[in-house]
Amino acid sequence: MNYHFFVGNDNGNSEHDLIIDGKLIRQPNVNCTVDELPWSEEQAPESFIKSLQEQLVVTVDSPAARPGMYYVGAFALESGEILDNLQIGIDLKSDMDLPIVNTLAQIAAVAVQKAYEEEKTIPVHIDVEVDMATALPVTQHTDETSAKFEKRFTSGTHHVTVHLGIHRVAVKIAFPFAKVVPEATPVIFTLQKDADGNWREGEIFKEFAETYDIDKKFNGSYFKDKRILHVDIGDGSTEYPVTEGNKFLRQFVYGSHHGIGYAIEEALDEFNRLIHLPDSPRQFFSDVVKNPKHKYYARAIKTLKRPLESQVRQIVQNVKRQLTKTRNEIDLICVYGGGSILMRPILYKQLEELCVEREMKLLYIPSDYAVEMNAMGLDAFVRGKIYEALKNKAVQPA
Numbered sequence: 439m440n441y442h443f444f445v446g447n448d449n450g451n452s453e454h455d456l457i458i459d460g461k462l463i464r465q466p467n468v469n470c471t472v473d474e475l476p477w478s479e480e481q482a483p484e485s486f487i488k489s490l491q492e493q494l495v496v497t498v499d500s501p502a503a504r505p506g507m508y509y510v511g512a513f514a515l516e517s518g519e520i521l522d523n524l525q526i527g528i529d530l531k532s533d534m535d536l537p538i539v540n541t542l543a544q545i546a547a548v549a550v551q552k553a554y555e556e557e558k559t560i561p562v563h564i565d566v567e568v569d570m571a572t573a574l575p576v577t578q579h580t581d582e583t584s585a586k587f588e589k590r591f592t593s594g595t596h597h598v599t600v601h602l603g604i605h606r607v608a609v610k611i612a613f614p615f616a617k618v619v620p621e622a623t624p625v626i627f628t629l630q631k632d633a634d635g636n637w638r639e640g641e642i643f644k645e646f647a648e649t650y651d652i653d654k655k656f657n658g659s660y661f662k663d664k665r666i667l668h669v670d671i672g673d674g675s676t677e678y679p680v681t682e683g684n685k686f687l688r689q690f691v692y693g694s695h696h697g698i699g700y701a702i703e704e705a706l707d708e709f710n711r712l713i714h715l716p717d718s719p720r721q722f723f724s725d726v727v728k729n730p731k732h733k734y735y736a737r738a739i740k741t742l743k744r745p746l747e748s749q750v751r752q753i754v755q756n757v758k759r760q761l762t763k764t765r766n767e768i769d770l771i772c773v774y775g776g777g778s779i780l781m782r783p784i785l786y787k788q789l790e791e792l793c794v795e796r797e798m799k800l801l802y803i804p805s806d807y808a809v810e811m812n813a814m815g816l817d818a819f820v821r822g823k824i825y826e827a828l829k830n831k832a833v834q835p836a
Contacts, residue, residue, distance in 0.1 A: 446817030447572040449537040451673035457817035458548040465511030466721045470519040483602035495601040496543045501594035503535040510543040532587040546598035546609035571820035573621040576677040576693035584618035591616045615829040622670035622677040623686045624815025630658040664769040671777030673699035698777035701745035708741040774803035774811040
């Protein structure tokens with residue numbers, strides 16, 4: 439079986455958000471290497487298909503990563519095994535195996551699901567060709583690191599075995615072309631257009647349109663000529679790029695090592711003490727604070743309050759720094775990313791005051807959309823004309 443997938447791949451420090459063949463996948467960005475399968479008895483391979491992302495076990499043989507068997511994402515997080523994750527402020531994503539392994543695993547899983555959906559049988563072998571756009575933090579993105587990261591995907595063929603119980607499916611993945619862009623910049627595509635290429639409208643802009651009493655028929659065309667200061671708050675970094683229309687303004691490239699992950703790292707010891715655990719990973723804490731019904735939610739929020747205020751203070755300072763650099767020539771500040779959700783009660787008011795003072799608008803993306811903005815933008819980019827032109831230029835013989 440042969441497939442061609444478009445992939446928008448946001449390899450976050452805490453969460454992995456990808457849109458593969460139009461399907462959104464959200465998983466903790468962790469894995470662990472193991473020596474054997476977790477299943478011994480025969481289970482119907484079909485029973486794994488529907489929730490494959492939640493029980494993803496793969497064997498990877500790739501020129502770009504250490505070969506081995508891996509538990510990936512949620513399955514790794516819940517396994518109790520020693521986890522591999524991205525160390526915030528330390529690891530360069532372009533050097534790490536984790537983003538490669540997890541990306542290959544998720545692409546292979548979607549290929550298996552698609553084949554079963556179409557054929558109603560478990561395939562033996564699948565070939566997948568992938569066009570992919572992914573990103574590196576602004577603080578790590580250079581011509582050298584982006585070329586290196588692209589090459590890790592495009593040099594050679596990747597072989598992934600997806601384990602459905604003790605049944606195996608061999609998936610061969612090739613990337614004829616991949617493009618690595620600075621994080622946050624693809625969001626200009628998300629703000630303007632939806633997945634069908636129409637002007638975006640609806641709930642995502644409701645609060646913004648009401649706050650500024652803008653026409654009820656408000657849509658993404660509003661942003662096509664705007665100068666936007668982005669504040670993309672992740673786990674291990676916050677990016678502050680400036681865009682004008684569809685252009686990324688290189689003279690204002692800036693990112694800082696602040697984010698929700700630093701607040702969590704600071705809160706983690708106290709949290710573990712309160713829940714009587716000697717240790718727990720950052721991703722576990724992240725899962726707890728995303729779920730108000732979790733029995734440890736109140737304790738997690740309590741330990742997070744002070745470190746969160748400290749991170750917000752730093753982010754506001756960096757926003758002011760960028761505004762000074764642009765001489766306040768900004769139409770609106772747009773805030774999103776996983777970290778923006780927990781920071782909102784403190785950060786919104788401070789940025790609102792700043793916007794009133796400096797005569798600009800604030801678009802604080804609602805929590806339902808905040809995490810996926812980059813993945814949606816990368817998906818739009820990989821399907822668009824700019825990507826196509828870059829690909830054609832790259833594959834043409836000199």
